[in-house]
Amino acid sequence: MAVPELDAQETEQLLADHPDWSLGREGKAITRTFQFGDFSEAWGFMSRVALLAEAQDHHPEWFNVYAKVEVTLTTHDAGESGGLSARDAKLAASIDALA
Numbered sequence: 001m002a003v004p005e006l007d008a009q010e011t012e013q014l015l016a017d018h019p020d021w022s023l024g025r026e027g028k029a030i031t032r033t034f035q036f037g038d039f040s041e042a043w044g045f046m047s048r049v050a051l052l053a054e055a056q057d058h059h060p061e062w063f064n065v066y067a068k069v070e071v072t073l074t075t076h077d078a079g080e081s082g083g084l085s086a087r088d089a090k091l092a093a094s095i096d097a098l099a
């Protein structure tokens, strides 16, 4: 199902609102790296994000090594082959509120 992609101005606003996130994949994704004290804290964070993701029906791509979690947000159902949408902005805001 097609989800509208953010336009350039909306993408700028997203980055302004969430300065810890950076644009990647040629503007089709945003990424933020979280560093925790240990694996248990990192996993606790991932568990909380997983619940948010389920509630929003929007799921992160992520990479965890011990206490580090890299989160990438993109919308598979946006544009021709994925891109940023309001769903990413909403999940980024929820994750920022947790962190």
Ligand SMILES: C[C@H](O)[C@H](O)[C@H]1CNC2=NC(N)=NC(=O)C2=N1
Pocket (backbone or CB within 6 Å): 057, 058, 059, 060, 074, 075, 076, 077, 078
């Ligand atoms: C059917 C279901 O609503 C869709 O597949 C949802 C699930 N989670 C999703 N997560 C992400 N990141 N992008 C999507 O397009 C997406 N689509």
